[in-house]
Amino acid sequence: MKKLLLALVAFAPLTMFAQSTTWNNDPAHTSINFNVTHLGIAQVAGKFDKFEGAIQSDKKDFTDAKINFTVDVTSVNTSVEPRDKHLKSDDFFSVEKYPTMKFVGTSLKKVSGNKYVLEGDLTIKDVTKKVKFDVVYGGTVVDPWGNNRAGFDATTSINRFDYHIDFGKDNNAVGKTVNLVLHLEFTQKKA
Template sequence: MKKLLFSLLALAPLALFAQTNTWTLDPAHSAVKFDVTHLVISSVEGRFNKFTGGLTANKPDFSDAQINFSVDVNSINTDNEGRDKHLKTDEFFNVEKYPNMTFKSTAFKKVSGNKYTLVGDLTIRDVTKKVTFDVVYGGTAKDPWGNMRAGFKATSTINRFDYNLKWDKATEAGGMVVDKIVNITLTLEFVQGK
């Protein structure tokens, strides 16, 4: 009994370091952007203006982080009202039936230095697929109000056809008007809970 009590007392300080920290996404200092090739010659960029997210981690380098976010698809903005309306229809996102895209991480691993790999389940419409992001950890800093912040930039590509975003129209030359490959760029700033 004494050995068990001694072991518990010896490990008690380690429990303090294993405390889970919760971080909330700051949308004012974050962005969810995408771009896709148009007519094989240029790129169209867009963003989602409304999103939420969070992160929990025990380790100070975030190598055990659990990350989730949700995007309001109706907030899509490509700086073209007609195109945005088309993207909200059933030929693309069908925002009436599927108003949100979600992501839930399954792994966040340090590769080297400030480079990480984020793997998780991305749900668009009624389809969930595993996606891998390359992540650069920008570090942490205390803001003027005493809040600790952490910054990340994550990039990935998806095939929109995998998520039933299957609108397609061929050009006269036989190419696609809108490419099936979509580049995703997330700039994320999280605020640590107190």
């Protein structure tokens, strides 16, 4: 019993000061992309140019990760200015009232090898729904400047009507299913 108490006392300071490692997204090597059908016959692609995200994790495989991501919806970019303006209007994102969308991860589970499932809450406009992303973990590497980096690809599909984005609901002008494709690179924050 005495040895157990001594061991607890000896290791207590280590557990008291254990902190999660923070990984911040690298916007130069991250992209938040989407595509949706137009008139049921072709895909229209777009992306968001401004965003910020972070991961808090103690484990090397990120299975304890706490993930937060915020996207500036005013940065929507389909390479067609009139369409981007329309997407910002009340027909779609209502950016004056809802300038950001948010994702808060609730779990990241390893399925097999480098494949994971990320679950969390996605908020678009005034609606928050649970979503699941299929994730491929690309691994970690030390870059030429000594920074630890981690890479992920994440995909999911959402029903835009669930988020009160109803334009064209009755005429199939824009498909209801929006595919999200995220290419993510994070840099470990230095102590």
